[in-house]
Amino acid sequence: MENRNQRVIDDDEVVFAEEDEEEVIFANEPITIKKSVKDSWKILLVDDDIEIHKVTKLALGDLEFEGKSLSFFSAYSGNEAKNIMRKNPDIAMVLLDVIMEDDNAGLEVVKYIRNTLQNKIVRIILRTGQPGRVPEDTIILNYDINDYKTKTELTRKKLYTKVITSLRGFSALFRIEKSKQELSDIALENAKLYEQIERYAATLETKVAERTQELEIKNRQLEQEIQERKIIEKTLQKVNQKLERLVNVDGLTGVSNRRHFDDYLAREWRRLKREQQPLSLILCDVDHFKLYNDSYGHLQGDDCLRQVAQTIAQVLNRPADLVARYGGEEFALILPNTDLSGAQEVATKVQQAIRKLKLPHKSSKTSEFVTISIGISSQIPNQEQLIEDLIRTTDRALYAAKAQGRDRIISN
Secondary structure: OOOOOEEEEOOOEEEEEOOOOOOEEEOOOOEEOOOOHHHOEEEEEEOOOHHHHHHHHHHHOOOEEOOEEEEEEEEOOHHHHHHHHHHOOOOOEEEEEOOOOOOOHHHHHHHHHHHHOOOOOOEEEEEEOOOOOOOHHHHHHHOOOOEEEEOOOOOHHHHHHHHHHHHHHHHHHHHHHHHHHHHHHHHHHHHHHHHHHHHHOOOOHHHHHHHHHHHHHHHHHHHHHHOOHHHHHHHHHHHHHHHHHHHHEOOOOOOEOHHHHHHHHHHHHHHHHHHOOOEEEEEEEEOOHHHHHHHHOHHHHHHHHHHHHHHHHHHOOOOOOEEEEEEOOEEEEEEEOOOHHHHHHHHHHHHHHHHHHOOEOOOOOOOOEOOEEEEEEEEOOOOOOOHHHHHHHHHHHHHHHHHOOOOOEEEO
């Protein structure tokens, strides 16, 4: 009995209409929902059940991806699907039934697409209503498909997701293939240019120079196209991290170096001058460090500096605070938005932390352990003052601490 939504034309062409009878869909031509085929993603539906075609089109009719709607091709057998794929190599996705005119009809279509047509980018989703006859593990292992689902699995939401994922994959592969073709064209053009240069080199030196320059540009473009963007990004990230460390970090102690200190101090000076907030600077000097090196050697002296630097860094608990190796055995602490009393509190914690290390110093004239002398200065930057004034007053305070017996804190 003929279905009320079906009619036969010329005995072999099946057609059906939507419920509102406003649009008639032919089995052998694409259905465009909103735009022309040229502006749409081509989807091939292959199933011997006409209801599957209708339901699929109904579910996906309003779908758009990357600004393009879908246009549908319908095939009701494996042979019809092969014919449509041969004539439409730009089809993006195939929703393919496994069992049609025979048990292997869908699988033969897969082999035809991948092996005969050599179409590697179209996304193929196998659908079956009889999973027991075509086990998933066997199909996935032996056939180049992109997914395998039972028809009951593909709800409207899941079907949407699967189509979007497939179109995204097809789009990416299409761009890659297009880039490869463009690169191949460029390579071919380069080869022709080289032949011209060799042929006319003796008499056309000026043109050879111009062509060589063009080839260099094209070769650079070719190299840029070949490089994978993600690999470049990762490489650049690693290089930048290494450069940043080389530029800003002291190689021995692991804290900031003098260059970073100078840049950071200048930046904070300008900021706090605008905000009229205090900026404190602390200078620390390891007492009798030359005698330490003479007694224990330079390798142990380096280890001593590392421990002192890391101990000072652990005292600072604000992201804006910075400790840097100022020079030799001297360290500097920049404390933005910190007045003199706050800086004195930080200096006391630093002094106590160094004492707790109890690093032996048998040649020290101050203590049996490593100690530090500390100078502090604090200012609210203004137009009349310079950064050098802050550094100079802090350095004088450090000098006073050493002159008064070392292992002490002096504020200026």
